[in-house]
Amino acid sequence: MDHLKWAIFHAAKEGKLNQLKGILASKSSSQVRALTSGKVEGSTPLITASREGHLEVVQYLIVKCHADMHQRGSVVFDGETIEDAPPLWCAAAAGHFSIVKCLVQHKADPNCTTQTNSTPLRAACFDGHLGIVKYLLEHKADIEIANRHEHTCLMIACYKGHTEIVRTLLESGASVNRCSVKRNTALHDCAENGSVAIAKLLLRYGARTQQDGHGMTPLMTAAVAGHIQLTEYFSAIPETPKMERINAIELLGATFLDKRHDMTSAHQFWRRAITLRYVLIGKTLGSPLREAPTSHIPAYGNINEPKTISELEEVRSDPEKCRIIALLIRERVLGPKHPDTSYYIRYRGAVYADSGDFEKCVKLWMYALDMQRGNLEPLYPMTLSSLLSFAELFSFMQQHRSHMSSSVPKANHKQIMEVLKRAAWELLLGHDMLIKATNKDSGKCNQRVYRAMVIILHLTALSDNVLHDKSVTPEQLKESVNHRGFLLYQLRDVRDHCNRTLLHLASSSRACPLGRYPVTKFPSPAVADILLNCGFDPNVKDYEGKTPLHLAAETAGDDPKSSIATLNHLLESGGHIDMNDGKGKCILDITNKSLHPKINRTKHETLQCLASRVIMRHRLPYKEVIPTNMHQFVALH
Structure with missing residues (x-):
């Protein structure tokens, strides 16, 4: 029976309909049900045929074999194993529109979910299958079913940058300000992607620029991701606090230095931020700006952030100091609880280790470890x-x-x-x-x-x-x-x-x-x-x-x-x-x-042990005979 299950599964996987029919032709209805519902490699014939896009095989399994439309199995997408995936989810994720239609027409539940509570609609949103998204919405797919992290279809479409799907979801009534477990909204996911067009859509539908669980606004999120155009767009919103705009520009500099290794752009951003600080407080460029507290962080070599243009120019030719400044900015603006803060400290330490400077690596890593433990x-x-x-x-x-x-x-x-x-x-x-x-x-x-x-x-x-x-x-x-x-x-x-x-x-x-x-x-x-x-x-x-x-x-x-x-x-x-x-x-x-x-058995096997083993082997009553403090010892044997 197992070899038949294997043959049926692989015929379905490879779209070999005639081979599939030949194997099942002589089988009783109960045998057909057993063979087509059995799992091979964690999946079933219907699931794998839906995943691979074999419409005729799917139709045959549904109509002739009466395969269960809501069976679950394991499938692999982009190297990741998806557990408990139903056939409709597989077809939607893979973009097989004709199979999605076939399954829905045969009463597949458009709101079926995987182990992580992902729906077929979410799967289609993830990979940008606009036609499938519209079709599922027309057939009562619930737009608000979120995955186990409370991450919605709108959020994932924004994160992946699928503008037309975002538009379709918004027109269908998707909640624009709903929060995930980490308190991020669709606007935060858009900021991660960097799409100005999607940001405009979301704001048009009433999106609010609120903070996520790390205290990050969409503006700060865009800056951390290094998206200049979107950072500028969010900064231009009249309600954006001026100090937040300056912090975002400083973060852009840190991002360009660490992620893109672009020190020239980093200096340009930091110079602009210092200039804006002077404008903000109404002082002349070059005059004492502020009494910033001195860091005195040994792990950073007691380097401080530059407060004036001249101080910034002094460190321009010192790449090592510039990299430490990026760490200081990130720690000040994002705070010690933000994962990026300790991540980049550890990253900088690893760079030191790669260059053979293990002492600096250990100091930075110890500082990051204490930061993590404290927060x-x-x-x-x-x-x-x-x-x-x-x-x-x-x-x-x-x-x-x-x-x-x-x-x-x-x-x-x-x-x-x-x-x-x-x-x-x-x-x-x-x-x-x-x-x-x-x-x-x-x-x-x-x-x-x-x-x-x-x-x-x-x-x-x-x-x-x-x-x-x-x-x-x-x-x-x-x-x-x-x-x-x-x-x-x-x-x-x-x-x-x-x-x-x-x-x-x-x-x-x-x-x-x-x-x-x-x-x-x-x-x-x-x-x-x-x-x-x-x-x-x-x-x-x-x-x-x-x-x-x-x-x-x-x-x-x-x-x-x-x-x-x-x-x-x-x-x-x-x-x-x-x-x-x-x-x-x-x-x-x-x-x-x-x-x-x-093993020195005679040295370690005592008379007490031998006696206890005899008692337990022959199930002799002992609790009324020996001292109470010996009961546990005997029971261990």
């Missing part, structure tokens, strides 16, 4: 990305690779400890947030906790690697080890989405992938030993009833030497050799018998 919720994806970048950078430095014809310095133990400290506090806060999270948010939080745990393990391994360097004094070693122990001790009760501790992850090769320049492999006897010395329990179980010993035993076939060393560390720290997991297996049941001689 974003714990374990925010951007913060985790910054921590991961640090781990990768330190790993690269520690490997001491030749880079840009210069010798790469090894990672500094103080820098690693500073990042480890921030990662540990971030994980603690994130874990507390997870405990308080609703069921809806817990999955997202759990995955972030896991990512942070993996990063911390690699930072721990890096710290151990660096602290054994000859350049580290005994006093520095003692201080750093004590500091690291204090940080890790507080993470003993942190669990990931599988209820695993850091010790679980350190004991498994399958749980700790990270980055391009790993300096250690897991399971890691060294990291496990560090965690055990910090008070981690080797007998704590995850949701599958597995202890760190079980995870080490499971991966013994991948790396016997590290796994056995880790197992012995765990056993010497009080791990129970005969503790069963959720399937009733102990580590000796899991580990290859050829490795058993390397």
Whole structure:
């Protein structure tokens, strides 16, 4: 049956109608329904035929095979997998007008949705299929159904720059000032695209220039995107505050410098902004403009924004200062909470690293990390990305690779400890947030906790690697080890989405992938030993009833030497050799018998353990016979 499903699916995908008819001709109606509704590669014959534009196949499947019009499946568009996509959505997204008509005429729901709540109308708006948009609207497609982010059809049409579709949606009554989850409106999406024509349309239909969730107006959004004409258009609106116009011009300069590497245009924008500031306050060009507070930001080299034309001219020939000025402008105008602010600080740091100046890179990245931690919720994806970048950078430095014809310095133990400290506090806060999270948010939080745990393990391994360097004094070693122990001790009760501790992850090769320049492999006897010395329990179980010993035993076939060393560390720290997991297996049941001689069974298997196993194996009543404080010990066996 499976080979027939495969043949039918591929005949539908390739538009081979006669082949499809030949396969199904001799089948009963129930067999036909089963064969045409079965999924191959996550999709069905009707879905794939609708996606690929085979009208005759679609008609045959609907009329002769009575295929379900609302079946769901996976399809790929522009390299992205769309889950739970119905046939009508696929046809609309791909622009197959005739198939859209066929499906609607056979009672397909014009408001059917994908997993992300995207409708066929939204799919047509995305790719600019005007005819399909008009047809769906004529057949009762709901113009206001938004996706899971509350992003509407009008918003996506504006973002993609489809002017005529925007016009059609507005004429059909689309809500012009509706907000998404991030509080952006269609005018913000238009600003991202840069279309003056669409902006005029939206304003004609009553669009308001309000702020989004980051405090950005459409004018500021256009400036950040580098759209000069649209920035000028929004600036010319009489209601636009004069200071906002000046800030937009300054942002244009920062954008041209960082995104387009056009320093000449950046200076022209900044010069114009300074001139407008003088006009705004009614002072003569060149006179003292304002008493701007001095930044004194070490990460920026204590560089300040120029306040006069002469100060701007002084830095014109210094590209490095100009790039720092762009960062200062972005931080002042957008604020530290805006993602672009920390993004460009990190970008500038990465440029320094590429040129071999790792010290400046670390300073900028640390500044960006502190900015993110101070302004974003714990374990925010951007913060985790910054921590991961640090781990990768330190790993690269520690490997001491030749880079840009210069010798790469090894990672500094103080820098690693500073990042480890921030990662540990971030994980603690994130874990507390997870405990308080609703069921809806817990999955997202759990995955972030896991990512942070993996990063911390690699930072721990890096710290151990660096602290054994000859350049580290005994006093520095003692201080750093004590500091690291204090940080890790507080993470003993942190669990990931599988209820695993850091010790679980350190004991498994399958749980700790990270980055391009790993300096250690897991399971890691060294990291496990560090965690055990910090008070981690080797007998704590995850949701599958597995202890760190079980995870080490499971991966013994991948790396016997590290796994056995880790197992012995765990056993010497009080791990129970005969503790069963959720399937009733102990580590000796899991580990290859050829490795058993390397595990000192007699040293770690006590008489108490043997007695407990006999009690559990023969289901002997024990709770009324032995002390209460022994009940849990027996049950573990």
